[in-house]
Amino acid sequence: xxxxxxxxxxxxxxxxxxxxxxxxxxxxxxxxxxxxxxxxxxxxxxxxxxxxxxxxxxxxxxxxxxxxxxxxxxxxxxxxxxxxxxxxxxxxxxxxxxxxxxxxxxxxxxxxxxxxxxxxxxxxxxxxxxxxxxxxxxxxxxxxxxxxxxxxxxxxxxxxxxxxxxxxxxxxxxxxxxxxxxxxxxxxxxxxxxxxxxxxxxxxxxxxxxxxxxxxxxxxxxxxxxxxxxxxxxxxxxxxxxxxxxxxxxxxxxxxxxxxxxxxxxxxxxxxxxxxxxxxxxxxxxxxxxxxxxxxxxxxxxxxxxxxxxxxxxxxxxxxxxxxxxxxxxxxxxxxxxxxxxxxxxxxxxxxxxxxxxxxxxxxxxxxxxxxxxxxxxxx
Amino acid sequence: xxxxxxxxxxxxxxxxxxxxxxxxxxxxxxxxxxxxxxxxxxxxxxxxxxxxxxxxxxxxxxxxxxxxxxxxxxxxxxxxxxxxxxxxxxxxxxxxxxxxxxxxxxxxxxxxxxxxxxxxxxxxxxxxxxxxxxxxxxxxxxxxxxxxxxxxxxxxxxxxxxxxxxxxxxxxxxxxxxxxxxxxxxxxxxxxxxxxxxxxxxxxxxxxxxxxxxxxxxxxxxxxxxxxxxxxxxxxxxxxxxxxxxxxxxxxxxxxxxxxxxxxxxxxxxxxxxxxxxxxxxxxxxxxxxxxxxxxxxxxxxxxxxxxxxxxxxxxxxxxxxxxxxxxxxxxxxxxxxxxxxxxxxxxxxxxxxxxxxxxxxxxxxxxxxxxxxxxxxxxxxxxxxxxxxxxxxxxxxxxxxxxxxxxxxxxxxxxxxxxxxxxxxxxxxxxxxxxxxxxxxxxxxxxxxxxxxxxxxxxxxxxxxxxxxxxxxxxxxxxxxxxxxxxxxxxxxxxxxxxxxxxxxxxxxxxxxxxxxxxxxxxxxxxxxxxxxxxxxxxxxxxxxxxxxxxxxxxxxxxxxxxxxxxxxxxxxxxxxxxxxxxxxxxxxxxxxxxxxxxxxx
Numbered sequence: 007x008x009x010x011x012x013x014x015x016x017x018x019x020x021x022x023x024x025x026x027x028x029x030x031x032x033x034x035x036x037x038x039x040x041x042x043x044x045x046x047x048x049x050x051x052x053x054x055x056x057x058x059x060x061x062x063x064x065x066x067x068x069x070x071x072x073x074x075x076x077x078x079x080x081x082x083x084x085x086x087x088x089x090x091x092x093x094x095x096x097x098x099x100x101x102x103x104x105x106x107x108x109x110x111x112x113x114x115x116x117x118x119x120x121x122x123x124x125x126x127x128x129x130x131x132x133x134x135x136x137x138x139x140x141x142x143x144x145x146x147x148x149x150x151x152x153x154x155x156x157x158x159x160x161x162x163x164x165x166x167x168x169x170x171x172x173x174x175x176x177x178x179x180x181x182x183x184x185x186x187x188x189x190x191x192x193x194x195x196x197x198x199x200x201x202x203x204x205x206x207x208x209x210x211x212x213x214x215x216x217x218x219x220x221x222x223x224x225x226x227x228x229x230x231x232x233x234x235x236x237x238x239x240x241x242x243x244x245x246x247x248x249x250x251x252x253x254x255x256x257x258x259x260x261x262x263x264x265x266x267x268x269x270x271x272x273x274x275x276x277x278x279x280x281x282x283x284x285x286x287x288x289x290x291x292x293x294x295x296x297x298x299x300x301x302x303x304x305x306x307x308x309x310x311x312x313x314x315x316x317x318x319x320x321x322x323x324x325x326x327x328x329x330x331x332x333x334x335x336x337x338x339x340x341x342x343x344x345x346x347x348x349x350x351x352x353x354x355x356x357x358x359x360x361x362x363x364x365x366x367x368x369x370x371x372x373x374x375x376x377x378x379x380x381x382x383x384x385x386x
Numbered sequence: 387x388x389x390x391x392x393x394x395x396x397x398x399x400x401x402x403x404x405x406x407x408x409x410x411x412x413x414x415x416x417x418x419x420x421x422x423x424x425x426x427x428x429x430x431x432x433x434x435x436x437x438x439x440x441x442x443x444x445x446x447x448x449x450x451x452x453x454x455x456x457x458x459x460x461x462x463x464x465x466x467x468x469x470x471x472x473x474x475x476x477x478x479x480x481x482x483x484x485x486x487x488x489x490x491x492x493x494x495x496x497x498x499x500x501x502x503x504x505x506x507x508x509x510x511x512x513x514x515x516x517x518x519x520x521x522x523x524x525x526x527x528x529x530x531x532x533x534x535x536x537x538x539x540x541x542x543x544x545x546x547x548x549x550x551x552x553x554x555x556x557x558x559x560x561x562x563x564x565x566x567x568x569x570x571x572x573x574x575x576x577x578x579x580x581x582x583x584x585x586x587x588x589x590x591x592x593x594x595x596x597x598x599x600x601x602x603x604x605x606x607x608x609x610x611x612x613x614x615x616x617x618x619x620x621x622x623x624x625x626x627x628x629x630x631x632x633x634x635x636x637x638x639x640x641x642x643x644x645x646x647x648x649x650x651x652x653x654x655x656x657x658x659x660x661x662x663x664x665x666x667x668x669x670x671x672x673x674x675x676x677x678x679x680x681x682x683x684x685x686x687x688x689x690x691x692x693x694x695x696x697x698x699x700x701x702x703x704x705x706x707x708x709x710x711x712x713x714x715x716x717x718x719x720x721x722x723x724x725x726x727x728x729x730x731x732x733x734x735x736x737x738x739x740x741x742x743x744x745x746x747x748x749x750x751x752x753x754x755x756x757x758x759x760x761x762x763x764x765x766x767x768x769x770x771x772x773x774x775x776x777x778x779x780x781x782x783x784x785x786x787x788x789x790x791x792x793x794x795x796x797x798x799x800x801x802x803x804x805x806x807x808x809x810x811x812x813x814x815x816x817x818x819x820x821x822x823x824x825x826x827x828x829x830x831x832x833x834x835x836x837x838x839x840x841x842x843x844x845x846x847x848x849x850x851x852x853x854x855x856x857x858x859x860x861x862x863x864x865x866x867x868x869x870x871x872x873x874x875x876x877x878x879x880x881x882x883x884x885x886x887x888x889x890x891x892x893x894x895x896x897x898x899x900x901x902x903x904x905x906x907x908x909x910x911x912x913x914x915x916x917x918x919x920x921x922x923x924x925x926x927x928x929x930x931x932x933x934x935x936x937x938x939x940x941x942x943x944x945x946x947x948x949x950x951x952x953x954x955x956x957x958x959x960x961x962x963x964x965x966x967x968x969x970x971x972x973x974x975x976x977x978x979x980x981x982x983x984x985x986x987x988x989x
Contacts, residue, residue, distance in 0.1 A: 024944050039945075206941045228935040249941040264944050278945040285948055310948070320951050327942060355969060357913040377912050377934060383957035 011311075013281035014066040020073030020104050022263045025097070026274030027079035028052065028292055031117060035150045038211035040276030040290055041080035049085060052274070052292055053092050058299040059273050060100040067271075067281075071102035074260035075109045081137075083117035087125060094129045108132055108259045110173075115153035115161035123168040133258070134165040135173040135204070141194035142187050145180055155194070162198045171256050173202035178230035180208050188230040189237070196241045201256040205234055206249050228376060235372050248327045248375055265324045273305070284311045318345045319386045326382065331362075331369025352384055390570040392641040394462045394599070395515075396479045398507060399489035400497035400856060404519040408489055408551040409447075409465055415557045416449040416461065418629055446482075446585075446597055446643050447630035453565045461564060462643040464584075466503075477506050478658065482584045482599035482643060485513040485568030487560070488535075492518040492526035492548070496534040496823070498797050498858035504539045515563050516543045522550040530824070538823050571601075573640025578669040579603030579611070581638075581646075581662040586653065588707035592623065594650040595632075598643070598662060601673055605638040610665035611648060613656055614672040619665045620648035653707040681713050681729025682790055682861065683736055683840050684773045686754035687743070688725030694749060695724045701747035702726060705739060712739055717774070719883050722752060722965075722977060727773055729759075733840050752977075757887065758837045761788040761864050775885040778871045781922035788864035790836040793818070795858045800828045802851040809850055813838040814889060834859075835867065837887070872897050872926070874904065875918040879968040883977055893919075897927040907976040910934040915970055 029044040029052070044052075075097070085093060103109075110133040111126060118136070126134070138158040140146050146154060153161075158174075165172045174195050178188050195203055207227040210217045235245060243251035247265065250258065263270060264280075272279035275295040277288045286309035289295045295305055312320055318341045325332040338346045349368060353361045360374035360381065370378060399405040413419045449461040464479040480486060486507040490500055507514055516535055518528045528548055535543035547563055549556035585597040598605070605611075605625050612619045626634040627644040638644045650656045661672035689698045699716075706712050713729040730736040736756060743749045760772040763786040764779065772778050794815065798806055800822070807830065810817070815832035823829050834843075839859070847855050870893050874884035884904070888896050897919030904917050908931055919927040942950050964971035 204941060207939045209940060226935070227939055231939055248939060261943060264942075264947065270944055272944055276945070278948070280944070280947075287945075287948070316951075320947070323951070323954065324942075324947070357969075360912060376939075378939070379954070379957070380912055380934060383954045383961065386951060386954045386958055 011282050011284070013284040013286075015282070016068045017070050017269050017281070021070045021101075022260055022268060022270035023072050023075045023097075023101065024260075024270055024272040024274075024277055024279070025056070025075070025077045025093075026272065026277040026288075027077065027082045027085060027112075028275045029079065029084045030081045031084060031114075032150070032152060033215075035215035036208055036211065038214050039080065042292075044084065048292060049089055051296060053089060053096065055292075055296045055299050055305075056093075056274060057096045059305045060096060062299070062304055063271065063273070064100050069100060069102060071104050072107055073104050074107060074263060075101075075103070076112075076260045077110070078112045078135075080112075081114045081117060082111050083113045083119070083122055087119070087121045090122065090125050090129075094125075103130060110135055110258065110260055112137065113161065113165070115157040117152075118161045118164070120164070123164060123170075126170070127168050132171060133173065133202075134170045135175065135202075136161050136165065136200075138162070138174040138195070139177045140180070140187075141191040145183060145187065145191075148180065148182075149177070159194070159198055162200055166199050171202065172200045173204055173258070174198070174200050176203060176205045177208050178205060178234075179227035183230070185229060185233065189233060192234060192237055196238075196243070201243075201253040202258065203238065203243060203251045204249055205231075205251070207231070231376060235375070244329070245372070245375070246329050248378055262328070265327050267321055267324060275305075283317075284309055286310075316386075317341075322349050322385055323382045326368070326370050326378070326385075329369060329375075331367045334366055334368060337368075349385065353381070355384070356381060389572060389639075389641050391458065392460050392462065392571055393485065393564055393568045394464070394483045394571060394641065394643060395485040395487060395564055395568050396464045396466050396483045396507075396512075397487045397489055398466055398480075398503035399519075400491070400494075400499040400503075403489050403491040403494070403497070403500070404551045405489050406465070408487075408517075408519060408549065409463060411551050411554055411557045412461075412463060412561070413447065413449065413630070415554070415561060416451045418447065418449045445630060446628045448627045448643065451561055451565070454562060459565050460642075461561075464643065477510070478584045480507055480510050480512060482582060483512060483568075484571055485515065485564065487564070488514050488516045488541075489519050490516065490531055490535060490546075492521050492528050492531050493523050495527075495531045495827070496538045496797070497856035498795050499856070501539055501795070502858040502860075504541070508541075513568050514541055515560075515567055516541060516546040517549045517556070517560060518546055519549050519551055521548040521555060522553050534824065538829075571641030573600070573602045575602075575604055575639050577602040578667045579605060579662065579664045580669045580673050581605055582673050583656060583658055583660050583662060585658055586656055586707060586710070588653075588704055589647070592647040592649070594653060594656050594707060595645050595647050596650070596656050596662070597645050598638070600638045600640050600642050600644075602640055602669070603664065604640070605644075605646060605662070607634075607636060611646070612663050612665045612668055614661045614663055614669070615657060616655060616660075618655060620650060623647045623649055653703075653710065658710045680759075681711065681731060682758060682836055683730045683732055683756050684727055684759060685730075685736060685756040686717060686719060686722070686725050686774070687714070687728050687740070688719065688722040688752045688754070690750040690752055692723045697747070698726065698743070698749050698751060701743050701749045702728070704747065705742060709739065709742075711735065719754075722754070722883065725751075729773070730756075733844070754883070754977075755886070756840055758790050758835075758840065760790075760869070760887065762786075763788070772887075775871055775887055776882045778887070781871070786866055787869045789867045789869060791833050791862050791865045792836050792839055792859040793862045794832045794834050794839065796830040796832075796847070796855055797823070797857070798828055798830065798851050798855045800826055802854060803828050803830065805850040806830055806847065806855065809843070809846055810834065813841075813843055833862065833865075835865075835889075836861070870921045872900075873920050874900060875916070875920055875925075876904070876908070876970045876972070877913075877915045877968055878918075879970075880920075881967050881972070893921060894926050901927045901929050903979065904976060905929045905931055907979055908970065908972055911970060913969070 028040050030041045109131045111131050112135045114137045139149055139151055141155040143155050162172055176191055238251040242253055245251050246257050269281050270279055275292050276290040279286050286306050288305045289298055289307040299305055360371055362369050362371055397405050446464045451459045451461050453459055464482055466479040488504055518531055532543040532546055547556055547560050549560055580602045581598040581600045583596045583598055587595050589595050607622055607625050609622050610619050611622050624634055624647040625638050626632050663669040689695050702714050711731050714726040717727040718724055740753055762770050762772055762784055764783050765785050796806055810832045813834055815834040818831040818833055820830050868890045869887055870890050871887050872893050873880045901917050901919050910931055912934055914933045915931040917929050918925045964973045
């Protein structure tokens with residue numbers, strides 16, 4: 007079977023779409039994502055350019071049907087009601103949606119308004135991911151967030167009441183964060199009724215405010231993470247990926263697609279995509295991005311295609327992020343039995359309680375996930 | 387030229403008593419070198435020798451001298467190294483001479499090596515001319531020092547020459563004394579050729595150049611010669627003398643000192659101590675040679691870049707030609723890869739070799755901690771030699787371990803006696819004797835394991851005596867000792883590079899220091915690593931390196947994939963530089979730092 011390597015051809019099956027909203031009300035000191043406070047007219051400019059970018063793609067890949075769509079950022083709730091109408095129009099004019107398509111929108115508690123929820127429900131949004139980060143007011147202030155724990159709680163309730171599946175992002179390893187604070191944040195999240203939790207450790211990313219002037223030493227992430235691994239499943243949230251816990255059936259299909267090396271189209275400034283084995287990244291900065299599209303060019307800044315061992319190891323590392331791990335048969339079919347054997351051979355250098363190898367699957371144990379970076383660095 | 391016009395002599399001295407400067411003055415005074423071509427310490431040809439102010443290589447030179455009696459003489463000076471490590475080179479020089487100029491610092495007096503080197507000369511039946519150098523110093527006390535020479539060494543110093551090598555004072559007197567007192571060589575120019583090789587160097591064009599002293603017969607260019615130990619014949623390409631650069635001449639007669647080149651390619655073909663004779667008319671017997679010097683200190687040399695192993699081998703081979711006391715054989719370390727186990731005469735010798743390899747041959751290397759050679763008597767009564775800890779057999783097979791001992795002589799001002807004795811005691815020394823050589827100065831004698839001496843004895847003696855001590859030692863053979871091999875186990879696997887030999891009483895103490903250091907140096911890994919020091923099967927120290935628990939758990943969505951992969955690759959790059967022993971990754975620094983612990987652990 008010869009697979010096409012041309013990214014500019016219509017995709018074979020259902021496609022995932024990522025739309026990047028490069029705006030926030032305020033830049034958080036730890037965040038390295040592409041976003042800025044929008045100047046006057048910039049959001050409308052972004053909408054028009056997005057439309058141009060999608061036209062550019064339509065000429066090449068046609069009007070594919072989407073199995074998932076994720077509108078993230080930045081802060082998509084910075085986009086006003088009328089602008090959302092326009093955004094939905096643009097998307098609908100370039101894509102079809104599968105009947106059970108998962109459509110996620112990211113939201114911040116302080117900018118999530120009732121009209122957002124109303125519009126999203128009427129359009130086709132099924133999932134709302136809320137940037138809660140913490141249920142501790144002091145931590146929220148420290149993180150430079152614009153909302154309180156109470157506001158976060160309200161935003162979750164309202165989203166749930168509107169019938170959405172709801173995720174919260176939570177952070178651990180914050181300066182001065184105690185074990186007690188963290189366990190309280192987790193139990194608050196559980197109480198709020200959400201059905202999905204993404205958690206991640208604070209890191210000092212290059213290009214952030216905190217990287218240039220670190221507040222204080224970050225606390226160790228191991229204990230809070232291990233606590234989450236113990237606590238969440240007992241409350242009905244299973245860990246299906248390194249950083250994600252969900253109630254049965256509420257796993258994010260869009261994200262799973264990333265880890266399973268599915269194809270996705272990424273649009274908007276700084277967005278990334280992966281088509282037919284080719285990874286690309288868009289031009290960063292709304293101005294540069296617009297300039298290229300205005301000239302009739304594409305938004306793509308750079309691309310790369312991995313071959314051989316690099317490609318195999320990337321696939322393995324991504325698959326091992328998930329609890330279910332690598333499907334041995336699929337992996338062998340795709341990359342050869344020899345490569346599968348190599349993965350097993352490399353894993354077996356580690357203590358046995360860090361991984362599981364069964365007849366069908368290769369995966370990391372809970373303990374293995376806690377030190378996953380170390381294990382992966384042996385696999386690449 | 388007739389034999390009674392030759393004078394062959396050496397200069398012997400304690401280190402820093404002005405031997406090289408004196409040699410310079412002699413060259414100047416005899417016009418061998420014009421003043422304007424003179425650079426300080428001319429005979430110290432290696433940069434290293436000038437920098438450190440010590441002589442390592444012996445260098446012969448021929449001077450013409452018109453004595454006050456109107457006669458022309460040829461003086462052959464064979465310079466000698468002063469440091470105790472190079473005693474063997476001193477004895478080689480002396481064997482080619484009939485006399486020795488004994489230089490004593492008129493301010494400092496007799497020191498340990500003054501005695502040692504004088505005794506070597508007396509033993510070889512040389513005529514000794516004592517001189518007091520640095521007579522220009524305000525602190526010079528020639529009368530006191532003369533008495534010391536008589537009291538300590540036992541030779542007549544009444545008419546010792548007062549000299550200042552710095553100002554030139556007394557140099558002409560000295561030359562006269564050499565002509566008067568050093569006996570001329572005797573030898574038969576018509577007898578079959580016998581020439582002693584007392585040193586050699588390697589020249590890229592001429593091959594091995596042998597430094598020779600002709601005893602009987604005549605060495606002529608173009609003739610065929612034979613090296614008596616191998617029986618191999620060579621055509622003699624060139625003979626010459628040192629002025630001090632090599633100057634070609636047609637022949638060397640008995641009593642003369644010079645060099646020969648015969649397109650000899652390797653050092654094994656022309657061993658120092660061998661006798662050269664004529665192929666056509668060989669001598670009946672060789673001259674008495676030298677004892678082959680046995681290295682006493684061993685350490686591993688490894689190239690910093692593993693690919694440079696061949697450069698290191700070539701460099702060692704070349705260095706060996708210039709330094710016949712150096713020995714080496716390939717070895718393989720789990721930690722450092724391929725390298726060479728090298729044998730030396732002492733620590734300074736080791737250091738010098740290391741530095742010459744990097745300076746003269748451009749090889750960067752890592753040296754492992756030095757150790758001595760051990761004799762091990764097995765249960766079946768056979769005796770084996772261990773040059774490194776991993777040569778040790780299983781504990782149960784060992785009947786007895788013997789380690790090399792030295793007789794250590796220390797000269798110190800009497801106020802430091804207590805401190806020096808305490809140090810010797812700590813270093814497992816056995817008290818032999820103490821005597822006052824003057825009311826203020828004491829000679830202490832101890833028998834001490836060489837292993838303790840090479841560890842850091844010299845440095846510590848210097849610091850506890852404020853630099854006033856001088857020392858000398860003699861190897862006195864092997865003695866039974868209560869020694870054990872301590873193995874270091876990481877995650878239950880012994881790591882060769884970390885094992886060491888020590889006295890039973892110190893095993894716990896040193897084991898503790900090494901285990902503690904390794905615990906610091908080995909990064910946490912994905913599992914707990916027990917670090918153990920063990921004697922045979924018995925674990926004496928154990929510490930654990932806790933499993934890694936600090937790791938950043940980052941999310942990874944569509945836009946993060948490439949960046950994440952690059953981060954992992956970078957992480958892996960870092961790990962590559964570590965050595966895998968079983969499941970444990972050990973950074974190179976751990977091996978390097980280990981060498982420091984073994985040095986400083988008892989401080």
